[in-house]
Amino acid sequence: MNFRFQNLLGAPYRGGNVVISENSLLLSPVGNRVAVTDLVKSETLTLPFEASSNIARIAASPDGNFLLAIDDAFRALFVNLRRRVVLHRISFKKPVGAVEFSPDGAYIAVGVGKLVQIWRCPGFRKEFFPFQLERTFPDCDAAVTALNWSPDSAYLLAGSKDLTVRLFSLRRSKGSNKPFLFLGHRDVVVGAFFCTEKKTDKVCRVYTVARDGAIFTWNLESNLVDAEGYVSDPPSPGTPEQAASGEYLEDKLGEGENNARKRKKLDISESESEVALHQGNWKLLKKDFFMQTPAKLTACDYHPGLDMMVVGFSNGVFGLYQMPDFVCIHLLSISREKITTAVFNKLGNWLTFGCAKLGQLLVWEWRSETYILKQQGHYFDVNCIAFSPDSQKLATGADDNKVKVWIASSGSCFITFSEHTNAVTSVHFVAGKDSLLSASLDGTVRAWDLIRYRNYRTFTTPSPRQFVSLTSDQSGEVICAGTLDSFEIFVWSMKTGRLLDILSGHEGPVHGLMFSPTNNILASSSWDKTVRLWDIYGKGAVETFTHSHDVLTVVYRPDGKQIACSTLDGQIHFWDPINGLLMGTIEGRRDIAGGRLMTDRRTAANSSSGKCFTTLCYSADGSYILAGGSSKYICMYDIAEQVLLRRFQVTHNRSLDGVLDFLNSKRMTDAGPLNLIDDDDSDIEEGIDRQTREKLGYDLPGSMPNRGRPIVRTKCLRIAPTGRCWGAATTEGVLIYSTDDSFMFDPTDLDLDVTPEAVDEALANGQQQRALLLSLRLNEDSLIKTCVISVNLSDISAIASSIPHKYLQRLLKALADLLENCPHLELILQWSQELCKAHGSFIQQNSHSLLTALRSLHKAVVRLHQDLADTCSSNEYLLQYLCSTST
Template identity: 75%
Template sequence: MNYRFQNLLGAPYRGGNVLISEDTLLISPVGNRISVTDLVKSQTTTLPLQSSSNICRIALSPDGVFLFTVDEKNRCLFINLRRRVVLHRISFKKPVSVVKFSPDGANIAVGTGKLVQIWRAPGFRKEFFPFELVRTFADCHDKVTALDWSPDGNYLLAGSKDLTARLLFVKKLSGVKYKPQLFLGHRDSIVGSYFGTNKKTNKVEKVYTITRDCYIFSWGIIQNNFDEMEVDNSEPASPGTPRRDSEENVESGGVVSVKKRKNIGDGNVDSEDGYLLREKWQLVRKDNFSQAPAKVTACDYHRYLDMVVVGFSNGVFGLYQMPDFVCLHMLSISREKITTAIFNQHGNWLSFGCAKLGQLLVWEWRSESYILKQQGHYFDVNCLAYSPDSQLLATGADDNKVKVWTVQSGFCFVTFSEHANAVTALQFLANNHCLLSASLDGTVRAWDLFRYRNFRTFTSPTSRQFVSLAVDQSGEVVCAGTLDSFEIFVWSMKTGRLLDILSGHEGPVHGLMFSPTNAVLASSSWDKTVRLWDVFEGKGAVETFNHMHDVLTVVYRPDGRQLASCTLDGQIHFWDPIDGILMYTIEGRRDIAGGRLMTDRRSAATSSSGKCFTTLCYSADGSYILAGGSSKYICMYDIADQVLLRRFQITNNLSLDGVLDVLNSKNMTDAGPLDLIDDDDSDIEEGVDQQTREKLGHDLPGSLLNRGRPVVRTKCLRIAPTGRNFAASTTEGVLIYSIDESFIFDPTDLDIDVTPEAINAALDEDQSSRALILSLRLNEDALIKKCIFSVNPVDIAKLIQSIPHRYLQRLVEALAELLESCPHLEFVLRWCQELCKVHGTYIQQNSRNLLPALKSLQMAITRTHQDVADMCSSNEYLLRYLCSTSAKKETS
């Protein structure tokens, strides 16, 4: 039961800006989580952290240690990226549009509303309130849209929607009245503003401003402007800056004390830090990107290469060499607008994101090749399927696409887009190389995972909508249930011909599954029945199980001796398919209850509408069952005792509806909930959430529109054949939960003599058998592996005979892990061989309990066999080449 969140698939990017750390780690926000992709190892992971709502802005410290995230509720997390823990939290009063660390990582610049605030970065310090507001600039007349630090960290370049950019001096000036330098002449809002430097002196010599109407302005220094500055000792404090009464002089006016100068620096204009304040700026040139009527939606500037990358609303990006404005590349990468574009540290890679389509790309501009090209589902994921070896996961969604992911790396390696409507069901064949998908477009398609093509299509005589799918164990018969005609169609896998049409249901057939032990097909329907069909004999329905409410799905236990079905009233029924009797019933309405919709008139505690399970999944050994539905919870039940073992809350994202149990009455208006009223005329960054709002939105009384919010729910649950992880397709994406691999202390079989010291003493005395049993009782992974390697190969068979049966599962799990990590392949395989010889009968009789461990061992052996086969094949050709080369030398 020790499942923990491991990864998030199906949505690599949903909006906001992305970052590249250490030149190889791509950091992107996904909903209210953060995804980290290793571009060298081709592996993606999701941080085990959640923000309170969707993350819209992120910033990374220059050393790559700290990550600063801002969500839609203006709540921020300060994260230790390497340890993956939240260090501090802070909230802002206004929406945050841009955030950046200073070059030395000591400060954070935040554009919140019309203000530019400088905060001291807390680092690793433990304080009651670690964030300290250092400076506030209230010079902008509209929303701040762009920020950039100078290389020395003394200046900020702030762009705003008021069509201006401002040069801000971070430190306080002593005795000088300073007005920010204005960059005027823009006709649209500023998208990006950047400092340009001299490569030899690393001093600022130019400024670039990029506007939304596809123009880039280049500004240069022309003469000294120090004489125009006036000295004034009565400068008022900037609004929002904290006052320090304990210091010699209050910061509201007068000369700053020496003690204060230590914190904010000596702001003397004559000093080296204030060199830009003595200069005058002038527009040098103005260039057009020539992409009208498209708009600039994303941009970035690489200071040392003096290059600009710009993304447009038509899906085109351009790469330009400055200051001569030479176009190096112009490429269309998407059908929708590019929402983020960024250089890596060395400037050889460009990262792009398209929020509406869920695209995330990394492109090397010198070789013109893709480093990363990922696209998630941009509508709800409806169905999941694990491959028999648990290495692959297939997903089908409302965007008409079928994607296949590698579970270990989290990458999608193939996408099938031949379906013309939503994909509703998926099923792998036992050979692991074929995938079947059913869709509302009236087809069932078979996909070849070697050649990545659709090699067979199953159709019905008249157009039907398929919502369920099942394949027998031999892979000869394919069955699909319909939504409109209430029939089950049966095809031959080899010929593709329609063999039979099973009729009898009086409602949509939403559940289909073959028995794992025989050719009996179970089907569930909204007509309140579960029917068993003998497909090969053609006798029709051989058994019918009646329910009191509509049946939503049906599943078989892995041994085929039990059948589970869930109904609309929130109950789970367990049937004996052989005797045809009801074994157990679990009342799950209260367990799944939780979360209140914005439109609910009742509280979450008293509301009973929609509280039911829609998907079920047995564990690998059949001892417990997972259930999910229209709720934020996934429930795990013990079948024998009919008790709730655990509830998994799939998300804490307040951007979704149904997460909060209690609504705030202050947010209710006459027109409805305040969160559902769209009264904002500004541009909203489009993404998955915005699309879902458009999809679910309805008109409210009056002229206000219901933006709608996606409702949290679980559409499909699947557990891996190895039992080590399970997947849930939710509103957030595909969540992967895995068993924690860390040490678990189990004192049920321990006494005072079972200690690591006793194990080491037994090894020193050459008592390998006693040491191994003690390590298995202690259940510490490192000691178990140490004892395995201490055994002489000739003594393996004798030692295995002395191991009790209750420790076999733990030993098999250890051997499976060793096969994937250690180089002693023959030694570990000899352990596996002798284990099967000595305890083969017990393993066969208790295969149900040992099934997860045996599946893991089989997966490790299969992967190792494939690696060795590839290596031997390459060596064979190399030896042939060397032999032929030596033969030619001898003849010559």
Template identity: 75%
Template structure:
């Protein structure tokens, strides 16, 4: 039961800004979670911490250790990226529109409405309230849209909706008016403002400002002499008359705050170096000049995202029509001008080296990383536009297929979290998926009236099953051999049977009087079980042609049906919240589970009753047995996934799939102050500012929200679980939810759970047995203690020549735990041949016991098979890419 959240698939990006840490770690918000993609290892993980609502802005420190995430409710979390934990929390007093760490990592600039606040970064300090407000700038006349720090962290550029960019000085210089310098002249909202650095002197020499109408202004500072003249004049006007004999006082950093003004001659010779070295403290005192105006010429498209790389002097700009441009500055030379989509680019950012460009499109859920020199994709991921309907695990648990209402099928690698193939051939919503036993074929059913078979080697549709007249399919299954395909319909209430080899329609099973929601073949025989809205579960003998052989009557509509892995039990869910367990051989009801109270929770905005009194949604729409059949998972139109013990019929655990308040049905109690005469305040859409500005507000597509003819709900989808599947290895399960596909797995840190403990079984006894060269005794003691680190230590301590003797001495009751430990070692241990020798000897000496108890050992054996298959694939790819090098080394070795 020790399942914990591991990853989020199906939605790599939904909005907000994307940042790159340590040059190869792409950090992007996904709903109220944060996804981290390693571009070198091609792996993606989702942090377990959640914000209270959808994340709007994120920022990462320059060293890549910390993330500051702010959600739509202005609540922020300060996260340690490496340990994946929340260190601090703070709530800002307004909507945060921009966020950035200073280059030295000491400060955080936050744009809150018209204000720019400078906070001291908490870091690793242990304090009661670590956030300290250092400065507040209230000079802007409208909402701040962008921020950019100078390389020395002394100055800050802030662009605003008032068409100006302001230059703020972080330090307070006494005796001077600390008014910001204004960069004027733009005719539209500022999208980006950046400091440009002179490559020779490594000093700030330019400022670039970009507005939404496609204008880029380049600003420069005059020469040193002009700067000195202006500084002297301003100092003389502001300074008080000096008293006789009063010594000069010079603040650290070279700024004159009191006393006589230094004469011009003091800046000659060595003095000029002083100005060069401390020029950063005078940037706000300089009158910047507008050097040139450039235009992107992409009207009527607007600039929606931009970024600038100081080292390469490059600017990248994304437009509302899906076009992006890469420009060499300051000459404004267009290097690339390409289109990547037809929707608005919502984020564009460089990596630290400047060789990769990252683009995000919130409406399509698309995330791209493009190498502009070689013009090739490093990463190209796109999630489902609408909610995911169905899931299917491959028999080896390495692949996960998803089907959604956007008519697409995606196949994901569970280990890396990447989608590697998309099948778009269906013309309507995909409702069911099924992997065949050989692991190479995927079946899909759709409401377009077709059942398709996909080849996962050649990535093509090699067989299409149809009916004489068009039907809408809701359910799908195949027998153990994969030769017979069955699909249930929504409109004619029939089950169609096809042959996989010929593609011919073999039979049509009639008898149901309602939509067929569930189909499944028995794992042990050829009996087909079907569930329908006509309040029955029917068993069919497909091969003998006897039709319906058994009917199980229910009181309410049956929503799903599943077999236990041993085929000796059948579970069905009905609309009254009951889970019924049947004996398919004797045809009797064994027991039921009342789940209405367990799944109840969460109130919709449109509900007129409280969550406790509302009856809608208090039933399970999807069920799934564990790999060993000891417990069952159940989910439905609720924020909870329930886990029940089958033998005792008790609730073991409830998983709350999300805490995201941006979704409907998460809160149990609604705030009465948000109710108005026109209805709930959250459902009243009175914000049309984005439409007025010519940029449509973009939200990720949701079923029932963005479909034609549906009522808008301000982007508030209802939380639900549409499908649950447990991996054949039993180590993880996936849930197709409104948030995406949530993957839960057994935690890597093993909980202490001894098998056969007494006074003599201690870690000291294990170490003593190893020191006395008794590997068999040490391994058995560690297995009895069931301590993961000790078991692995004892396995690695065995001499290769002694592996057969030690493997044969292990009792059968410890065999499953030993196989699990060997599987973990294979995934991360460099001694490949040594671990494979262990696997060989275990199978050789315990083969008969494994065969007799294959059902109980099946999850562990599936995990071992998955690890071996993955390792074999990695080695095959490495050897094929180095084939000629290996041939050369072998030939030279033979000559010697």
């Protein structure tokens, strides 16, 4: 029962900025969570914590220890990235437009509305007030949009919507601390960056980038300081004094202290010959333009080591430029949608781009012009999921007409099928074959080859139909699909693609369809309040189970001796398909109830909407069942006792509707909920624009768009054949929950002599059998694996036969884990073989209880076989040569 959230698939990126930590870890916001992608291993993991709403800005410390994530509600989470836990929380009073750690990691600069705040960075120590506000700069006249630190962490550039960039100094001096203003831009500033000399590592230039595609290069002139330490204020760019600034200084410096220009005495702390940057003489060197009109510049980043600038535009074009000469190295197009983020990695050889509308995330190596990472999620709701028989792959179908196949362990999508022309409603893996089936509202069922990645067969009907359910028999030779409009079930031959039969009898949409795992009986559920059993190869309809309410879905237990179906009144009914008897009923209305929509007239407790289960899934051993629906909860029930074991809350994201049980009445106005009222004055360009919404039919032409918020719900539940993880297709994507026994401590048969020290002592004395039995009694995963590896090959047979039956499942799970992460393949395979020889009869008699461990072991063996087969086939001739010359 120890299922924990592990990963979020189907949406690698949802908006905000991305960060690359330690040169190879890509951090990207996904709703109210943060995903971490290892670009070297190509593995993605979603951090377990959640923000209160969608994350807007993130920043990582230079050493990679800490992460600061700020959501749309101005709440910030300070996270320990190594341990993946939240250390501190803080709330800001206004929207945060930019956040940046200082290069030394001591401070955090945050653009809060019009203010620039400097906070001391908390450490690992426990403090009552971890965040301390060091400085506040209230000089900006509009919201802050960009921040950049100098390499010595002493100065800060801040760009804002008032079309200016300000240079702040963190050092307190006796003289004036007013920031220097970089003027001249005609649009909102998107980025501002320091440029240093490679030899001296001192700041020499500043680049400022605006949304209209203009980039200004500012050069630091040598400052004139007299013997008494006085210097004149530099003229602001764009003023009449700027043109004659050089002559003006020469004429006026000799006139004494009573001249017309204001002068100040500098307080130079480090060196008397240097002048503070914000008091220096900055000159506009040149103006350059990217020439992408009418597209707007939406993202940019600068790499100081390479002196290169990367920019992204609202039309999907990105450019890489060598500065300060403004030489275009690459100018390419990713898509037709806006690029919302563009960053360099630490070495500068990889470029990362994100497109929030498409859910697209790309990592591109610009020198070799190759992709390091290329992921794109579903940009509409995921409707259905399915695990492959070996639990290694996960298929998803969504409203964007696409079918995607993911690697369950790494969380990466390796193939996308886009031949469907309407929403995909069901996906199904064919048993024993590398094939995937998908049903769609476009009236077709398609078969996909997962080896050649092509659509090799399409099943259609004489007249167009909309398919909403799909299944195949155990042999994979017969395909069945249920319809939404004609209430029929169509049966095809997998080999020929010919329509074999049309099963009629239902009087409502057939939303549930599943073959028995043990015979060829087909179970179907419909909104006509019935569950029907069909003998496909025999006389057709076998039996009908009648209910008092609409039946929403039906599933078979893995042993085929029980059927579960959910009805509109929130009940789960369990039937014996052999004798046709009702075995039990679970009342789940109160368990799944929760969450109030903003448009509901009644409270969550009194509302009747959403209090039913639309998807069911048995566990691998059939002892419990998972149930979900139009609610924020997923319920897990014990079937024998008919009690609720656990409730999983899908999300705590308040950016979704239906998460809160009680709404704030202060957010209600005469025109409706405040969150549903669109702000016409907002210049945010996220999401679907008005024209696109009108084309899709979301809004009437010329009407006021009411975007609202997505409603939290669970559309599909599936458990992996190994039983160690299960997936839920929700509004935010596919949530993966798994159990990891290595973090559990479940001691059995313990006494004072059973200790880790006793295990080490037994290993040191060469008593491998005693050490293994002690580690199994302790049930500590690391000790079990150590003892397994320490056994000699010649002793495996004797030790395997002496293992008690009650420890067999524990040992099989350890072997499955070792096969995936251990280089001693022959040793682990020998262990598996000897265990099967010594305990074959017990395994056969108790396969029901050992099913999870056996499937995990089978999954590891199949994966290992595939990897070795690919390696040997690619080195076939080298192996032949080595074998021929071995003598």
